Amino acid sequence: MSVTLPKGFVAAGVAAGLKSSGKPDVAVVVNQGPGMSAAAVFTSNRVQAAPVKWSRQVTADGQVQAVVLNSGGANACTGSPGFEDAAATAAHAAELLRLPADNVAVCSTGLIGIRLPMPELLTGVEAAVGELSAEGGASAARAIMTTDSVPKEAGATRDGWSVGGMAKGAGMLAPGLATMLVVLTTDADVEPAALDRALRAATRVTFDRADSDGCMSTNDTVVVLASGASGIRPSDDELAAALTEVSADLARQLIHDAEGAHHDIAIEVVGAATEADAETVGREIARSNLFKCAVFGNDPNWGRVLSAIGVTDAEFDPDLLDVSFNGVMVCRGGQIGEDRSLVDLGPRDVHVLVDLHAGDATATILTNDLTYDYVRENAEYSS
Amino acid sequence: MSVTLPKGFVAAGVAAGLKSSGKPDVAVVVNQGPGMSAAAVFTSNRVQAAPVKWSRQVTADGQVQAVVLNSGGANACTGSPGFEDAAATAAHAAELLRLPADNVAVCSTGLIGIRLPMPELLTGVEAAVGELSAEGGASAARAIMTTDSVPKEAGATRDGWSVGGMAKGAGMLAPGLATMLVVLTTDADVEPAALDRALRAATRVTFDRADSDGCMSTNDTVVVLASGASGIRPSDDELAAALTEVSADLARQLIHDAEGAHHDIAIEVVGAATEADAETVGREIARSNLFKCAVFGNDPNWGRVLSAIGVTDAEFDPDLLDVSFNGVMVCRGGQIGEDRSLVDLGPRDVHVLVDLHAGDATATILTNDLTYDYVRENAEYSS
Known part of the structure; x- marks a missing residue:
């Protein structure tokens, strides 16, 4: 259940000294083919880190054979020297792997506004390339952790093919300053355009709807690589479903491990006039500190x-709104409903159901509560 | 320096038993004329409390002679019975004051979703009307407090006329779930239309730009009453300037007393292509929990x-952004600037200066930091 679950992938994670803790901080994931289709989605933040700019370029042609990831430094707000660092990282890995540099994506996470220690990083890339193995998924997942308390891995097995994945961070794709990095892999045989469609279908309803604290990172990246090693070509729907399954699993793991959270909250909005309305309402609730x-x-x-x-600006009548917490409708028709003392918010999982009574569309946003520990982590950790 | 500073106003605040603490909770402010011009701005939240619906109606004609305010209950999400309660409150005060009921505005703050205890409230209105005096501003200001630690009053004196005001809450007008209620008074001689223009000019750059926690209340109201008792008719600009001075003073007091805040932060955005851009950028920073x-x-x-x-979506180039904290430009041209250790964030007042280098427009947003105490107050206080 990792990026090396599908056939055709090797990976490794090593400690290169980027983190002062000495923990693993450089990971490499390589697609050994025969296919090299790839797709990616990036943060929509207009302040974009150097590795995002680099990886956006190299994934544009739908072909990526390796991803180099580092924790211990975001390489964001570092100007053109930072971009050159990202390019040099890719070039170094490409040379070691005998690939074109523009087939190597780069992802970074850690502090904003400082240059990466390039000698350590490049040495780490060499070490990781030396340790690449088909059992290396778990060590790669560990090497991309920052404030994560546990590594995040997931997989979905189909008849003869599979999807694997790893993630780090506590936020949303196009949110989550605790940068979210995700690498998905599959041994399905798939063209870049189809892979891109499937990835966007998957992220739209998973990572895009996991919003821990409403803050959008400069580095968020989700990249998927397809080796074709299974020789099986799934339908668009089958591929999207498998990517969605793995993405949803990873998104839940991200929310569950969000900084300082005591509750994992699923805000389900139903009865919306449009899916966009449902999403807007869910997001606004998820952003309310109160x-x-x-x-x-x-x-x-x-x-x-x-x-x-x-x-x-969603379509609704205030006098028709229903709100339930964990199955108890505490607000019915915009007014007091069931006795709120009937609600048990003791468990970690909280389900908030909002019925707008304006249509049939739905969306679910995942978020967390706002706790002393969130404040502590983010007052003390410089990112 | 209160709502009774201008000539022609009397006020009072009493304890009516709406608050379990026994503290003052009902206030009445009366304009004794000869003029009765009034204007108001209300929360833009589409879920509006009953007193907002009532007061919006009665201020529509530009004439208000009295405002009844209560803490200890927001009368929000209470349906048509709640609206009848607001109307009954106005009618009772009107009868006692021998005014038409539709010249009496009502403001409420406190818990959402519970009916007001009407017998206590109406008895409180009687008591307050009995204590009305030209020295009653301070007692009125105290009676509208909820989580406020101090009453908020302000005044501006001009040549022969003046503006007074009181406020409660910790948030922004069209934000601030800790409902913001503001009553401004003036003895200037002014037509309703001119008063409305001056009020909107004042609130746009003061209360509208004080955003403690990004949460918009169902009850926020700013109402201004003009008695004309000075016999002086200031120009539009003079009136707007005086209202702005008092509003800015009250807005600073609100931010300074915001729930759990340890820092008062002024985010000044300069070099924006438009004032709207400057405001958008300031607001987004003010809403970032990180x-x-x-x-x-x-x-x-x-x-x-x-x-x-x-x-x-403001106009800017990421590579041109400058950011200073308390005078130290820690980010220059989108990259590392001065040494961040030169910044002293020990004082309560923090000034963040952002230069977008995209034009000449500016705006300043006031906000607070996110602290353990904010979480504590809002985890424990049900609103």
Whole structure:
């Protein structure tokens, strides 16, 4: 259950000295083919880290054979010297792997605004390339951790082919300043265009809807590599379903390990006029600090949910809104519903159900509560 | 320096038993004329409390002679019974004051989703009307406090006329779930239309730009009453300047007393292509929990400022952005600038200066840091 689950992939993770803790900080994932289709989605933040700029270029032609990832430094806000560092990293890995440099993507995570220690990084790339193996997925997943407490890996096995993946971070793709990096792999035989469609279908309803703290990183990247080694060509729907399954699993792991969180909150919006409305409403609730503090305090505070809904432009009538916490409809028709003391917010998982009574569309946003530990981690950790 | 500073106003605040603490919770402000011009701005939240619906109606004709305010209950999400309660409150005050009910505005703050205890409230209105005096401004200001630690009053004196005001809450007008209520008074002789223009000019650059936690209340109201008792008719600009002075003073007091805040942060955005761009950028920074936690941790984290700027659609080039904390330009041209250790974030007041280098427009947003105390207050206080 890792990036090396599908056939045709090798990986490794090593400690190169980028982290002062001495923990693993450089990972390499290589697609040995025969195919080399790839697709990627990147942060929509307009302040983009050097590795994002580099990787956007090299994935544009739909062909990537290796990904180099490092923790211990984001290489963001580092100007053209930083871009040259990203390019040099790719070139060094390409030389070692006998690939064209423009088939090597680069991902970085860590502090913003400092240059990467290039000698250590390049030595680390050499060490990782030397340790590449078909059992290396777990060590690669460990090497990309920053404030993560556990590595995140997932996989989905189909009849003769599979999808694997690893992730780090606590945020959303196009959010999550605790940068989210994801590498997905598959041995399906797939053209770049189809892979791109499947990736976008998967991320749209998984990583894009995991919003721990509403903050968008400069480095977020999800890249998928397809080796074709299974010789099996799934349909678009089959491929999208498998990528979605692995992405959803990783997204849940990210939310579950979010910085300082005590509750994992699924905000399910139903009865929306459009899916966009459902998503907007879910996101606005997920960004309400008052709501998030209330959940931390085990308080099913539906007034704060209604207040958040009210700032959106979604279609709804305030007098028709229903809100349930963990199955108890504490707000019915925009007014007091069931007794809020019936709600048990003791468990880690919290389900907030909002019915807009304006249509049939739905969306679910995953988020976390706002806790003392979130404040502590983000007041003390410089990113 | 209160709502009774201008000539023609009386006020009072009493304890009516709406708050379990027994503290003052009902206030009445009366304009004794000869003029009765009024204007108001309300929360833009689409989930609006009953008193907002009522007061929007009665201020529409530009004439208000009295405002009844209560803490201890927001009368929000209470349906048509709640609206009838607001109307009954106005009618009762009107009867006692021998005014038409539609010349009485009502403002409420406190818990959402519970009905007001009407017998206590109406008795409180009677008591407050009985205590009305030209020295009653301070007692009125105290009666509208909720989580406020101090009452907020302000005044501006001109040649022969003046503006007074009181406020409660910790948030922004069209934000601030800790509902913001503001009553401004003036003895200037002014037509309703001119008063409305001056009020909007004042709130746009003061209360509208004080954003403690990005959460928009269902009850926020700013109402201004003009008695004309000075016999002086200031120009539009003079009136707007005086209202702005008092509003800015009250907005600073609100931010300074915001729930759990340890720092008062002024985010000044300069070099913007438009004032809207400057405001958007300032607001996005003010809504970044990572930025707010960093300030709490005395960390001049310019990377989090850039990340927040990057999610806006404002006009800028990432490689031209400058960011200063308390006078030290820690980010110059989108990259590392002065040594961040030169920044002292020990004082309560923090000034963040962002230069977009895209034009000449500016805006300043006031906000707070995100602290353990914010989480504690909002996890434990049900609103």
